[in-house]
Amino acid sequence: MAANRWLATGNFFTTYQEEQRTFITSLDRLIFSLFLIVLFIWPIFFSVSRTYMLVVDNILVAVIAVLGLNLVTGFAGLISIGHAAFMGVGAYTIASFSRILGDSHIIITHFWPLLIFIAGVAGAITGAIVGLPSLRLKHLYLAIATLSFQMIFEWAIKFLTFFNQGQTISVGRVVWFTGEVGRNDHYIFWYYVALVIIVLFGFVVSNLFKTRYGRALVAVRDNDRAADAMGMHPGFTKVYAFALSGFLAGVAGAVHAFLYKGAGIESFTLHHSITYLAMAIVGGLGTLNGSFWGPAAIEILNLQVEKFSEYAGNYLPSAMNLATALRPFTFGLVIVLFLMFEPRGIANWWRIAKSYTKTWPFRY
Amino acid sequence: MSYFFQIVISGMVVGSIYALAALGLVLIYKSSRVANFAHGQIIASGAFITYALTVWAAIPIYISFVMSMVITFLLAWSVERIFLRRLIGEPIISVIMVTIGLASIIDGLIYLTPFGTKNFSFPTFLPPEPIAFSGVSISWTQLVGVIITIFLIGGFSWFFKKSTIGISMRAVSDDQFASMSVGISVPGVFGLAWAMAGLSAAAAGGIIGNITGLNFDTLHAFGIVVFPVVILGGLDSILGAVVAGIIMGLIQQFASGYIDGNWGLSGTGEVLPYIILLIILLIKPHGLFGIHEIERV
Numbered sequence: 091m092a093a094n095r096w097l098a099t100g101n102f103f104t105t106y107q108e109e110q111r112t113f114i115t116s117l118d119r120l121i122f123s124l125f126l127i128v129l130f131i132w133p134i135f136f137s138v139s140r141t142y143m144l145v146v147d148n149i150l151v152a153v154i155a156v157l158g159l160n161l162v163t164g165f166a167g168l169i170s171i172g173h174a175a176f177m178g179v180g181a182y183t184i185a186s187f188s189r190i191l192g193d194s195h196i197i198i199t200h201f202w203p204l205l206i207f208i209a210g211v212a213g214a215i216t217g218a219i220v221g222l223p224s225l226r227l228k229h230l231y232l233a234i235a236t237l238s239f240q241m242i243f244e245w246a247i248k249f250l251t252f253f254n255q256g257q258t259i260s261v262g263r264v265v266w267f268t269g270e271v272g273r274n275d276h277y278i279f280w281y282y283v284a285l286v287i288i289v290l291f292g293f294v295v296s297n298l299f300k301t302r303y304g305r306a307l308v309a310v311r312d313n314d315r316a317a318d319a320m321g322m323h324p325g326f327t328k329v330y331a332f333a334l335s336g337f338l339a340g341v342a343g344a345v346h347a348f349l350y351k352g353a354g355i356e357s358f359t360l361h362h363s364i365t366y367l368a369m370a371i372v373g374g375l376g377t378l379n380g381s382f383w384g385p386a387a388i389e390i391l392n393l394q395v396e397k398f399s400e401y402a403g404n405y406l407p408s409a410m411n412l413a414t415a416l417r418p419f420t421f422g423l424v425i426v427l428f429l430m431f432e433p434r435g436i437a438n439w440w441r442i443a444k445s446y447t448k449t450w451p452f453r454y
Numbered sequence: 455m456s457y458f459f460q461i462v463i464s465g466m467v468v469g470s471i472y473a474l475a476a477l478g479l480v481l482i483y484k485s486s487r488v489a490n491f492a493h494g495q496i497i498a499s500g501a502f503i504t505y506a507l508t509v510w511a512a513i514p515i516y517i518s519f520v521m522s523m524v525i526t527f528l529l530a531w532s533v534e535r536i537f538l539r540r541l542i543g544e545p546i547i548s549v550i551m552v553t554i555g556l557a558s559i560i561d562g563l564i565y566l567t568p569f570g571t572k573n574f575s576f577p578t579f580l581p582p583e584p585i586a587f588s589g590v591s592i593s594w595t596q597l598v599g600v601i602i603t604i605f606l607i608g609g610f611s612w613f614f615k616k617s618t619i620g621i622s623m624r625a626v627s628d629d630q631f632a633s634m635s636v637g638i639s640v641p642g643v644f645g646l647a648w649a650m651a652g653l654s655a656a657a658a659g660g661i662i663g664n665i666t667g668l669n670f671d672t673l674h675a676f677g678i679v680v681f682p683v684v685i686l687g688g689l690d691s692i693l694g695a696v697v698a699g700i701i702m703g704l705i706q707q708f709a710s711g712y713i714d715g716n717w718g719l720s721g722t723g724e725v726l727p728y729i730i731l732l733i734i735l736l737i738k739p740h741g742l743f744g745i746h747e748i749e750r751v
Contacts (some may be wrong), residue, residue, distance in 0.1 A: 170549050224733055229546045230489050230689075234681050235735050238728035241678070245725035295490055360678070364554055415570065421563020425555030429548050430540050 091450050099179045110300050112293070129285060132276050143277035145393055151283035151346050152385035156369045157291055157336025157378075163216075163367070164376035167329035168224055169313030171421065173366045173445050174242035178358030179216045180343025181224045182247065185259040185353040194262035202264045202348060206287075209344035217336020223327040240360050247355045254277035256355035269281070280349045287341060288382075307331050308376075368425045374435025383436035388421070397421050410442035456589030461644025461711040462704065467596045467665070469703020474658040475676050476683040476695040477610060478651035484627045484690040485647035488538065488549050492557035493655060494677015498561060501673055502524045502569045502664035505576060515579050523656040530652025533647045542641065557677065564670060576666040592640040599661040606657055607696055610650070614692065623647060627690065682727035686734050688744020697742060700728055 105107040113119035122238075138146070159173045184205055188198055200204065223235040248256040271279045278288055298304035306327045309317040314324040347353040365388065373384025399412035406412060432438060475497060482490045490496075507518035510703050516605060541549050564570045580594035615619040625633040626643040634640055657675060666672060683702045687694025710723035732739065 127525050164548065167547075169550065222730070227735060227739055230550070230737055230740050231685075232487075233550060234685060236733060237681065238731045239676070241728040242725055242732075245721060245728075249719075249721060249725075286739075364558075367551060367554070371547075375547070411565075413570070415562050415565035417562070418558045418565065420559025422555040422560075422562060426537060426552055426559065429544075429555070430537070433544070433548055 111370065112296060115179060117218040123300070124196070130282070133281060137149075140277055142356065143281065146388060147280055147284060147349055149385050149389045150186040150281065150288060151342050151349065151388065152282065152366065152369060153288050153382055154342035154345065155339055155366050156290065156373065156385050157288070157295060157381040158342065159366050159370045160373075160378075160381045161295065161307070161338065162331045162335035163370060164374075164380070165304070165311065166307040167250075167330060168221075169229065169233035169326055169367075170335065171233050171360070171363050171367065172220065172240035172243070172338055173335070174358040174360070174362035175240045176213050176217055176339035177338070177346065177362075178243055178247065178353075180213045180340030180357065181347035181353035182343075183212040183340065184261055184344050184347040185208040185253065188261045189254075189259055193260045198262050199265045199270070204252035205345040206341055206348075209347075210240065210341040211341020213335040213343065214337035215338070218329050218333040220336075221329040221332025224332065237360070240363055244355060244359060247358075253355075255292055255450070258354035260352040260354040263351065264325070273277055277280025277349075279343065283348075284345055288346065291338060291341075303330070305350060365421070371433075372408065372424060372428050372435055375405075376401060377437035380435050380437035383440065387436060391420060391424060392417060440450045457711070459590045461707045463590055463592050464483055464596075465704035466591070467600055469700035470660060470708060471665070472676075472683050472698040472703050473663055474603045474606060474654060474661065474679065476687065476699050477607060477651075477656070477681045477692060478654045479680050479684050480687075480690060480692055480695045481610075481647050481651045481654065483684070483693075485623050486538075486542075486644040487555065489653065489681075490561060491550060491553040491677065492533075493651070493675035495557045495564070496526065496530060496652055496655040497594075497659040497662070497676050498564060498569075498670055498673035499529070499659070500652070501659030501668055502564065502567070503656065504660040505569075505663060505668055506572055506609075508576065508606025515576070519657075519660050520690075521600070522660060523653045526652040526656035526659075527546050527649045530655070531645050531649035533652075534648035538644070538648070541643055542644070557674075561674070569668065570670055573667060573669050573714035576664050578643060597663055602657065602661060603605060606654060607692070610654070611692060619646065622661075674707035679727060682731040682734075684741075685731050685739075688741030690745055691741070691743035694741055694743030702730075705730065734746045 107150065113122065133143075135251050140197050149217030155177055158176070159170060162168050162170050182200075187195075187205060191197055218235060220239045224232050227235060244256075246255045253259065263272075263276070265271070266279065295304075299308070306317065306322045309320065309322060309326045310324045310331075317327070319448060343353075343358070346357060350357070369384035369388045371384070373382065395416050396413055399416050403412055428435060465655055474572065475493070477495050479490055482488055482493075495622060500522055503522040504515075504518055507513045508515045511518070513521065525541055534713065538549070541552055545597070563572075579593075580598060582589040582594075584593040585597065614624060622633065623638075624636045625638060627641050630640050633643075656708050660674070662673060662676065683698045686702060687696070687698030704728055706723040709726045710721075713722045714720050
């Protein structure tokens with residue numbers, strides 16, 4: 091153990107266990123704990139309007155989804171253009187319960203954590219099934235296979251009357267220890283739920299890469315033949331990557347369904363799959379904190395674009411809807427610019443900032 | 455029986471348009487190994503440029519059709535030059551995402567114009583009454599569209615078989631290092647492939663616009679529907695694109711003609727290509743005419 095537990099300078103490791111700790115210094119742990127505490131208590135001190143709370147909730151749901159997408163695309167290197175469909179599987183699992191039992195059945199109102207878990211399992215099973223082509227396919231072919239899953243999913247939901255042909259299926263309000271979560275507390279309540287899920291899975295994912303199962307993903311991404319020679323089964327590893335990502339997507343979809351008090355196909359289209367992919371790339375593929383930066387950046391960008399077009403709309407002929415034009419334009423521009431100039435995403439800026447402040451005022 | 459032949463005819467028409475649309479994708483993939491997810495948007499822009507030139511600038515449609523092909527040729531070339539050239543050698547996910555980003559940018563630009571939200575249709579310049587032959591009919595627009603498609607695909611095939619530039623493009627798709635060593639500019643060939651894809655996309659857009667009318671959603675949906683077509687035909691085969699385009703057109707028309715409405719099914723024409731796509735990917739990923747280069751894991 092190094093002499094000073096608080097500073098990164100002069101720190102060295104004598105065992106592999108030490109190197110693998112989540113927090114290298116006590117300072118890291120302290121800052122992270124403070125950050126978590128701030129995340130948990132800020133809604134108590136600042137009252138945010140429902141509109142903005144919904145944006146925050148959207149970011150958190152997207153974080154859960156992108157965490158899953160990052161597992162399959164960032165760490166395992168399998169391009170998935172069907173992530174919104176996996177989310178849809180989760181959301182529609184909840185919706186099916188609501189459809190069969192009625193939207194305020196006791197199972198939905200009281201046992202919703204169980205339902206979220208079941209939605210995750212449904213997502214994982216679907217993920218594993220869709221991942222089966224990855225036993226044979228790579229790269230572009232796999233991307234197209236997931237794309238076709240997305241299209242088939244959309245068609246199936248729009249076609250089946252059980253799923254209300256893509257129209258919203260309502261899901262009732264849930265009950266917490268303090269009673270039914272009302273209209274005013276709804277968004278704050280789901281903020282906390284999503285936050286707890288993110289913290290939980292954030293640690294799960296970060297610890298996953300200290301185990302053989304997580305390292306297998308990276309090994310298969312980097313060189314599947316070498317991984318095969320090391321005794322891993324590349325095919326099963328890929329299927330299992332898809333299942334993991336499907337689980338997180340299912341959970342995200344379930345939270346989305348509860349948050350919006352319903353599931354409709356318009357939240358799980360190809361466009362959303364592409365948005366999640368863009369979030370993962372803008373955040374930084376194959377990095378854990380990228381899964382947090384990306385959704386925040388894209389959602390805030392969307393918000394600003396909408397604000398701007400509302401503002402600019404006052405000076406333009408009313409027939410023109412600037413937001414419909416500007417939203418895809420800025421979205422595409424951000425993706426392209428990031429890929430051209432910062433392919434490692436915002437996580438790279440974070441890494442630079444961190445390594446700079448850690449050794450400050452010394453340069454090394 | 456005439457119902458059957460009518461479906462065959464409309465399947466051939468749709469199929470030949472798919473073939474033309476898929477051609478652009480194949481051209482780009484063949485030379486630079488890039489799957490272009492912005493192809494639908496390029497098709498749409500080609501159609502809209504044709505419309506703007508024909509109606510707003512009052513240029514005869516035959517000239518404006520060619521002019522829009524030239525304009526889209528230049529546009530697609532500059533897209534490659536500005537965005538894609540920096541990404542040569544980058545991982546495939548980056549390249550795919552750049553084309554998706556491009557699709558989004560073009561979407562935004564088109565939504566700025568009236569084309570994004572309103573529907574337009576070309577002025578009729580051909581006899582409006584269809585050619586009827588014992589109960590089977592085909593409209594003049596469709597017939598002319600198919601003829602133009604056949605000529606264009608023939609022209610492209612000739613270009614690749616015989617012309618020096620076409621042969622150098624084939625050389626690049628075979629082996630980039632070897633082509634560089636004999637003095638072929640590989641980035642130049644990539645640019646040219648994009649430009650020619652743009653040209654074929656503009657032609658496809660013009661023909662689709664004349665047959666179905668100009669609706670942005672329908673037009674850019676072609677960019678996704680061509681993927682089943684090119685996978686079925688083999689990603690790097692022009693002949694494959696043509697054959698698979700026609701097969702896919704026939705399948706779609708037969709599905710909507712015979713399956714829809716029975717057994718409570720509807721919209722099967724939209725989903726069947728993707729189901730076929732999945733099956734093809736599982737049993738024969740290189741398609742009908744593609745090169746066997748899939749790595750087994």
